Amino acid sequence: MTQWTECSYTEACIAQASGAQIQICLTSHHIDGCCWQDRDTVLLDYPMTYGQGHWKFRYSVPTLKSRPDLMPPRALQLAGEVLAFGETKYPDEKWKRMTADDHIAASLRHLLEHLAGNLNDSESTKLHLTHSFVRLGMALERYITQR
Numbered sequence: 135m136t137q138w139t140e141c142s143y144t145e146a147c148i149a150q151a152s153g154a155q156i157q158i159c160l161t162s163h164h165i166d167g168c169c170w171q172d173r174d175t176v177l178l179d180y181p182m183t184y185g186q187g188h189w190k191f192r193y194s195v196p197t198l199k200s201r202p203d204l205m206p207p208r209a210l211q212l213a214g215e216v217l218a219f220g221e222t223k224y225p226d227e228k229w230k231r232m233t234a235d236d237h238i239a240a241s242l243r244h245l246l247e248h249l250a251g252n253l254n255d256s257e258s259t260k261l262h263l264t265h266s267f268v269r270l271g272m273a274l275e276r277y278i279t280q281r
Contacts, residue, residue, distance in 0.1 A: 138192040146191035159190035212264045213271070219258045220268070229272050234280060237273035241266045 138157070141149065150156045220229070229237070244255070244266040255262055 138194050140190065140192045143191060146193055149193040149195070152195070154193040154195045156191065156193050159192075209264075209267065212261065213268050216258065216260050216264045216268045219260065223257075230276070232272075232276065234273045234277040237269045237276060241269035241273065244269065 146156050146158075244262040247255070248262040248266065253261060253263075255265055258265070
């Protein structure tokens with residue numbers, strides 16, 4: 135079932151810019167007998183006149199399903215290798231006791247090493263980019279659970 139939210143013209147324009155589906159009531163006098171029509175064109179291009187009544191707008195934002203299958207599989211495989219190395223160096227899921235900021239700092243250190251031309255971590259021999267990617271994932275997880 136689609137959830138529609140009634141809104142003003144300005145709110146409809148903003149919602150449309152965000153990808154929402156817009157409907158407009160084509161009768162200027164509406165009580166309960168509004169004729170809703172989908173609008174594919176940008177509302178700003180449509181001349182809005184108020185006249186004797188006013189136009190009525192509503193929008194719905196499509197529900198997006200999570201798509202983890204779109205993650206690049208090779209990146210996930212490399213991340214798994216870095217996680218396996220990290221588990222041997224830091225057992226007992228130590229990363230869960232660190233803050234999001236700690237993980238962000240570690241991610242930045244790996245990113246800076248990569249930017250300096252040092253592609254592989256000297257200890258794990260894995261790419262610094264992969265370490266950075268893993269640490270950002272940990273930071274995101276900690277951020278979500280810390281709130």
